[in-house]
Amino acid sequence: MAAIRTARERAREELTREIKDEARRQLGVEGAQQLSVRAVARELGMASSALYRYFPSRDDLLTALIMDAYIALAESATSAVAQAQARAQATAGGADLGQASPGRAAAGRAAAHEAAGLGARACWRAFCGAVRDWAREHPHEYALIYGTPVPGYHAPQETIELAVRLPLALLDVVRPAAGRLEAPAGRPVPPVYSTQLASIAAQYAPELPQAALARVMVAWTQLFGMISFELFGHLAGSADPADEFFAYSVEQMADFVGLPTGA
Amino acid sequence: MAAIRTARERAREELTREIKDEARRQLGVEGAQQLSVRAVARELGMASSALYRYFPSRDDLLTALIMDAYIALAESATSAVAQAQARAQATAGGADLGQASPGRAAAGRAAAHEAAGLGARACWRAFCGAVRDWAREHPHEYALIYGTPVPGYHAPQETIELAVRLPLALLDVVRPAAGRLEAPAGRPVPPVYSTQLASIAAQYAPELPQAALARVMVAWTQLFGMISFELFGHLAGSADPADEFFAYSVEQMADFVGLPTGA
DNA sequence: ACTGAAACGAGAGCACTGCTCTTGACTGCC
DNA sequence: GGCAGTCAAGAGCAGTGCTCTCGTTTCAGT
Numbered sequence: 286m287a288a289i290r291t292a293r294e295r296a297r298e299e300l301t302r303e304i305k306d307e308a309r310r311q312l313g314v315e316g317a318q319q320l321s322v323r324a325v326a327r328e329l330g331m332a333s334s335a336l337y338r339y340f341p342s343r344d345d346l347l348t349a350l351i352m353d354a355y356i357a358l359a360e361s362a363t364s365a366v367a368q369a370q371a372r373a374q375a376t377a378g379g380a381d382l383g384q385a386s387p388g389r390a391a392a393g394r395a396a397a398h399e400a401a402g403l404g405a406r407a408c409w410r411a412f413c414g415a416v417r418d419w420a421r422e423h424p425h426e427y428a429l430i431y432g433t434p435v436p437g438y439h440a441p442q443e444t445i446e447l448a449v450r451l452p453l454a455l456l457d458v459v460r461p462a463a464g465r466l467e468a469p470a471g472r473p474v475p476p477v478y479s480t481q482l483a484s485i486a487a488q489y490a491p492e493l494p495q496a497a498l499a500r501v502m503v504a505w506t507q508l509f510g511m512i513s514f515e516l517f518g519h520l521a522g523s524a525d526p527a528d529e530f531f532a533y534s535v536e537q538m539a540d541f542v543g544l545p546t547g548a
Numbered sequence: 549m550a551a552i553r554t555a556r557e558r559a560r561e562e563l564t565r566e567i568k569d570e571a572r573r574q575l576g577v578e579g580a581q582q583l584s585v586r587a588v589a590r591e592l593g594m595a596s597s598a599l600y601r602y603f604p605s606r607d608d609l610l611t612a613l614i615m616d617a618y619i620a621l622a623e624s625a626t627s628a629v630a631q632a633q634a635r636a637q638a639t640a641g642g643a644d645l646g647q648a649s650p651g652r653a654a655a656g657r658a659a660a661h662e663a664a665g666l667g668a669r670a671c672w673r674a675f676c677g678a679v680r681d682w683a684r685e686h687p688h689e690y691a692l693i694y695g696t697p698v699p700g701y702h703a704p705q706e707t708i709e710l711a712v713r714l715p716l717a718l719l720d721v722v723r724p725a726a727g728r729l730e731a732p733a734g735r736p737v738p739p740v741y742s743t744q745l746a747s748i749a750a751q752y753a754p755e756l757p758q759a760a761l762a763r764v765m766v767a768w769t770q771l772f773g774m775i776s777f778e779l780f781g782h783l784a785g786s787a788d789p790a791d792e793f794f795a796y797s798v799e800q801m802a803d804f805v806g807l808p809t810g811a
Numbered sequence: 812a813c814t815g816a817a818a819c820g821a822g823a824g825c826a827c828t829g830c831t832c833t834t835g836a837c838t839g840c841c
Numbered sequence: 842g843g844c845a846g847t848c849a850a851g852a853g854c855a856g857t858g859c860t861c862t863c864g865t866t867t868c869a870g871t
Contacts (some may be wrong), residue, residue: 596858605858761822826859
């Protein structure tokens, strides 16, 4: 689409991408704090002032990287879930969808709906594992979106719309199993939190009991506490090679949420 | 102690403290990224070069603030636990320790031992609440120790010795209830994680079953996932006033660990 | 009490940063 | 073909972390 453009527009788009690529490269080497507009321009063989025609400020460049990171992480997680979903369907016999289509995210969400929770636990594992893997492969980009926010930086609306994709993908994993959650009733939810949960449920998961949603919230925050601790070095003295700690905790949280223990 | 010192030593100590105070003030205003050696020196009416006689580099100044933050947070949590412990003992009748001694941390740890888990759940609440309160009162200092690590900064040994104080305080809360944990057996712990847990247990909590320790690890990471999400704005669309979400989740994790539901 | 050494504060200076403004060259539409 | 809009480049500003030097002050050993 839009292949008919002026040479100037195409050049601008390409250069914008090159700037982001180079900035992402520098980000991976030294972190966000050391990302320098001048260094990016230098590496690209252009004057630093020219770069300001593409990104009005350093923060805008960072914002672009943040948005890309949100997209990449959500894409990684949803495609991992889709793969797990396809595998589960294949082994379950109803293999109308070959496992050779791992790609698209939207397909994964649709498939999760259709199969009505077949292999929800496998999808849960895939989701959590994919988030952790992406975080370990792109630690600085993870830090950009889930670490300390840059000072004085207020996320624009577009950013938080991208940020919400990942929790929605997690809800997509849990929703199909909504009818078969094996969790104890639990304690009554206090009023304010109850209305907050009701608002979420109304928008995104009407069939999910409120207590289950509250448990997903706990698991959701636990996942990122765990990953952040691993990446930021807070597991040094305890669970330093964190693979088994992570896998075991993911399983514990699946139990906690009440996901059926089947394959 | 050590009141007999030269005037130079006393001046150095005092100026060191003033530098840290001013740096902490600037940290609270704009965050670690904006902390400037020159600005600190300017505010103190001295040349920036003079400040380098007290802290060899900006990172060393940050390290000092990090260590102070670890100490302050652990102090805050342990004293809150001690207060809760005292209250529980007072209401239980065995009021040999008046509730008017909230101060010292060591006293709190000792008291937690003696009472053999009386009101462990109240202590759990106090611990989690104190950590959250401190984080909300000192967001930038919290970000300093639990947010994105500064690039190229490798924590010196002294720092991680301070960092371990807080999880040990949490173990002090759980340990007295070790015999009365009401949690299901759970799944078998994989080998590597098992040895990691055994190493922790051997050092700090021999009487705690391994499964219980694994559950504490989950709760421990969940707590910081929750606090980081709140402070860093990731609860914006969901549980934005996070008070009830936090309190409810803390209670859920107490259930998860198996703490008795008594007062 | 005197002296040499260590510590100290101040200032200049280096290399770097984000960002702005001006200048001149180029592109693409009318 | 002209002309408005876009572009890259350079100079420059105010700020940064940090180093070096230069006098001064303070402490400790004799």
